[in-house]
Amino acid sequence: MTEYIIRRLLWTIPTLLLISLITFFLAHAIPGGPFAGPEMKRMSPEVIANLNNFYHLKDPIWKQYVDYLWHLVQGDLGPSYASRGRTVNEIIAQGLPASAVLGLFALLVAMVIGIPLGIVSALKQNTAADYLGMFVAVTGVSVPSMTLGPLLVLVFALKLKVLPVAQWGSWQQVVLPAFTLGFGSAAILARLTRASMLQVLREDYIRTARAKGLPQRRVTVHHALRNALIPVVTVIGPLFAGLVTGSMIVEQVFAIPGMGKFFTMSVLGRDYAVIMGTTLLYAVFLVLANLVVDITYARLDPRIRYS
Amino acid sequence: MHDTENETPRRPSKDSPGRDALRRLLKNRLAVAGAVVILILVLAAIFAPLVAPRPYDEGDLVMNNAVPGKEYPLGADFMGRDMLSRLIYGTRISLTVGFIGAITAFLIGITYGTISGFRGGKTDSVMMRIVDILYAFPTLLLIILLMVVFKTTLSTASRSPFVTSLTALDHAFGGLLFIMIGIGLTSWVDMARISRGMALSLRETEFVQAARALGATNTRLVLKHVMPNLLGPCIVTVTMRIPGFIGTEAFLSFIGLGVDPPTPSWGMMISEGTRVMRAYPHQAIYPGLALALVMLAFNFLGDGLRDAVDPRLKQ
Numbered sequence: 001m002t003e004y005i006i007r008r009l010l011w012t013i014p015t016l017l018l019i020s021l022i023t024f025f026l027a028h029a030i031p032g033g034p035f036a037g038p039e040m041k042r043m044s045p046e047v048i049a050n051l052n053n054f055y056h057l058k059d060p061i062w063k064q065y066v067d068y069l070w071h072l073v074q075g076d077l078g079p080s081y082a083s084r085g086r087t088v089n090e091i092i093a094q095g096l097p098a099s100a101v102l103g104l105f106a107l108l109v110a111m112v113i114g115i116p117l118g119i120v121s122a123l124k125q126n127t128a129a130d131y132l133g134m135f136v137a138v139t140g141v142s143v144p145s146m147t148l149g150p151l152l153v154l155v156f157a158l159k160l161k162v163l164p165v166a167q168w169g170s171w172q173q174v175v176l177p178a179f180t181l182g183f184g185s186a187a188i189l190a191r192l193t194r195a196s197m198l199q200v201l202r203e204d205y206i207r208t209a210r211a212k213g214l215p216q217r218r219v220t221v222h223h224a225l226r227n228a229l230i231p232v233v234t235v236i237g238p239l240f241a242g243l244v245t246g247s248m249i250v251e252q253v254f255a256i257p258g259m260g261k262f263f264t265m266s267v268l269g270r271d272y273a274v275i276m277g278t279t280l281l282y283a284v285f286l287v288l289a290n291l292v293v294d295i296t297y298a299r300l301d302p303r304i305r306y307s
Numbered sequence: 308m309h310d311t312e313n314e315t316p317r318r319p320s321k322d323s324p325g326r327d328a329l330r331r332l333l334k335n336r337l338a339v340a341g342a343v344v345i346l347i348l349v350l351a352a353i354f355a356p357l358v359a360p361r362p363y364d365e366g367d368l369v370m371n372n373a374v375p376g377k378e379y380p381l382g383a384d385f386m387g388r389d390m391l392s393r394l395i396y397g398t399r400i401s402l403t404v405g406f407i408g409a410i411t412a413f414l415i416g417i418t419y420g421t422i423s424g425f426r427g428g429k430t431d432s433v434m435m436r437i438v439d440i441l442y443a444f445p446t447l448l449l450i451i452l453l454m455v456v457f458k459t460t461l462s463t464a465s466r467s468p469f470v471t472s473l474t475a476l477d478h479a480f481g482g483l484l485f486i487m488i489g490i491g492l493t494s495w496v497d498m499a500r501i502s503r504g505m506a507l508s509l510r511e512t513e514f515v516q517a518a519r520a521l522g523a524t525n526t527r528l529v530l531k532h533v534m535p536n537l538l539g540p541c542i543v544t545v546t547m548r549i550p551g552f553i554g555t556e557a558f559l560s561f562i563g564l565g566v567d568p569p570t571p572s573w574g575m576m577i578s579e580g581t582r583v584m585r586a587y588p589h590q591a592i593y594p595g596l597a598l599a600l601v602m603l604a605f606n607f608l609g610d611g612l613r614d615a616v617d618p619r620l621k622q
Contacts (some may be wrong), residue, residue: 015443022444026452105503139612142603144554146561146577147595154588171441249561253581264562267455275455279448286445 004298012287019283020072024065027276038289055079077244077277088277091262098168099258101180103243105174110189110239115232117186122228123220125198133190138222140187145246149180149253166255177254181246185239192235197228230300237293244285328539329613338611344604352398359392364569372587382589384579393571394597400471400572401553401601406484408552409545411491415497417534417541423499424506425529435503450489450555454564457485482567486556494552501544502537509533514517539616547609550602557598573598 044052052058056067071078093239121133156176157165164173200206201224209219248260259278266274332338351358366386373383381390423434457477477484508516515532523531557574559565566572573594580591 015440018440019444022449023452026456029456088550138606142550142606143599144557144602146557146574147599148579150577150584150588150591150595153584154592158585158588160485249558252561252578253584268563275452279452282448283445287443 005295008291008294012291015287016284017287018285020069020280021065023276023279024068025061027272028061030272055081074279077280078273080274081271083271088273091266092259092277092281093256095259095262097258098256099244099247099260101174101250102177102247102258103240103255105178106182106185106243106247107236107240109178110185110243111236113182114186115193115229117190118195119197119225119228119231121190121194122197122201134194137187137190137194140183141191143184145180145184145249145255148183149176149250151291152176152180153253154216165224166253168254168256168258173254177181177250177256180253181243181250184246185243188239189232189235193232195222196231200224200228203227220299230297233300234293234297237289237296238286240289244282328612328615332611335614337607337612338615341604341611344600345608348398348601348604350400351395352402355399359389359395361389361392362389363393363396363571365389372583372590374587375589380595382587384576384590385583388569390576390593392503393576394573394593396572397573397576397594397597398601400483400566400570401485401556401598404490404556405553405601405605406548407487407500408490408494411487412494412498412548413541413545415491415495417502417537419495420499420502420504421506421529421533421537424503425510425525427510429505431503431507435500438496438499438503442500446493447555447558450493450559451562451564452483453492455491457489458564478567482565482570486559486565489559490552490555494548495606498541498545498548501543505537505540509536543609543612543616546605546612549609552604553598553601553605553616574603581601 056064059067068078075089076091080086080088080091083091117133117136121130121137124130153165153176156163163176164170167173206219206224209223210216214223244259246265247256247258250256251258251260252264259281262274263278266278352569357363360380366388367383368387370378371385371387373379373387375382375390379389379391381394383389419434419438423431423438473484510533515528518528518532556565556572557577559579560572560574563575563578565574568575576594577591577598580587580589580594584591
């Protein structure tokens with residue numbers, strides 16, 4: 001088991017290195033450098049030359065990359081080129097709390113709605129409850145947050161006036177964004193839970209449990225659910241990481257000052273360092289999430305460990 | 308008593324597997340509904356200049372932000388452009404991205420995967436290693452980075468004639484070319500994986516071995532025996548990816564990395580609409596509904612195709 005973990009951990013290092021390489025070179029493929037954009041034209045060429053020297057932007061590219069990596073392992077993501085005087089770390093630290101809270105609540109919504117929906121659909125297969133549940137699931141997967149957000153705002157904030165339209169701060173302001181972000185994941189979880197549950201319910205050991213005369217409740221909860229939830233649990237990792245990227249839309253719609261908003265701002269403002277920093281952060285998040293998933297799966301399902 | 312002598316023999320089904328699958332698909336009402344919706348949207352896209360009441364870029368600032376009414380059936384946006392017309396022209400963007408993304412992913416992915424799977428051995432290992440590495444990279448982030456590079460290439464003068472002509476072409480398409488390049492570069496990976504797996508297993512089947520024994524060249528084997536058997540599941544898979552492509556384009560346009568204004572992309576319309584949502588919600592709702600409709604239609608169709616082609620359900 002530990003050997004498996006060590007093996008997986010070792011694999012993440014080259015993956016992360018490669019991601020940083022690709023990100024770095026793409027960021028530096030942007031022609032003209034961070035100080036050549038139309039917003040920066042107000043500066044005289046001498047100033048630009050000075051800035052380029054100060055940030056070592058004229059050094060050979062491999063040297064810049066090695067420098068970047070060196071700073072990276074010390075936890076320093078570099079200075080921001082657009083908002084001079086601030087480091088990328090500061091910008092990220094400013095935006096991360098809001099995004100993290102949003103992501104957490106969205107995940108909560110996804111689990112609280114999705115998993116029970118899937119279980120009920122599986123238990124009452126091919127009944128009205130099942131069809132309704134799966135219809136909700138398909139809608140959730142197809143309706144993107146871009147559509148759902150404004151719709152929810154229209155219904156709950158503008159027409160019914162029970163929830164605020166946007167912004168961040170009070171618990172009421174968390175409800176609509178968390179729901180918008182989490183609904184898609186809820187649908188995925190519902191479908192997965194249902195499929196997994198259906199498969200487990202057909203297994204022989206469930207039959208045995210019923211034949212033994214155990215009450216249906218115990219059969220469902222203690223025997224079926226535990227096994228059915230294994231694939232579901234493993235999907236939660238990547239789901240959470242996916243929520244982080246999905247937050248870009250929701251943060252824009254609801255004017256939430258999170259990392260997604262900073263990311264889009266940095267993209268439009270061509271702030272290299274911030275683009276790179278946030279992309280790397282997202283990517284690291286995703287890679288780690290996958291790692292956690294793989295390890296959890298190995299722990300929960302002994303058949304995986306020994307393969 | 309059963310009259311076994313004069314019993315009419317069961318006529319063997321003259322249907323090919325394709326016709327069989329089609330029949331099952333047509334029985335699935337949701338899938339058919341999806342297909343019909345897609346057809347209507349395709350027609351709207353092709354005949355947009357005839358169907359739309361106004362050109363999509365004609366703005367009347369006096370009437371800006373108009374609410375839905377007689378003049379503007381679905382209202383007007385912040386520049387006074389008719390929402391209905393922009394929505395209709397928007398079908399062009401979404402459907403183009405969806406279909407061309409699908410075709411690119413299909414062609415590149417299948418070619419790559421089949422070659423890799425069929426060759427096997429070292430070629431396969433190397434090719435699949437590349438795929439694994441690309442697979443580990445979060446696609447959306449890669450596309451965003453690519454689009455940033457492409458977009459900023461536009462705004463700076465470049466010496467290379469290739470780049471300038473490419474950007475001119477992109478402008479001609481309203482910003483779509485780079486989006487399609489971006490999607491094309493990132494979407495073929497899982498098609499490659501799937502077709503490689505299937506090619507590997509198909510390589511060992513008896514009919515392939517028989518054909519090989521008869522002296523068929525590798526090319527002929529791949530083209531005539533392996534690929535036709537891959538087509539079915541690959542078409543299903545790629546159809547199910549289409550909502551993803553459409554969503555990606557909408558997302559890119561939403562954050563400003565997609566089409567150039569005034570090209571009417573639904574994503575961009577939603578983004579513009581959210582800014583005035585408090586006062587004029589219709590500007591964000593209608594394109595949102597259009598987007599959801601398209602994605603739902605393709606999802607239903609894809610689900611239906613998958614169930615129709617599923618060999619386990621064959622009677």
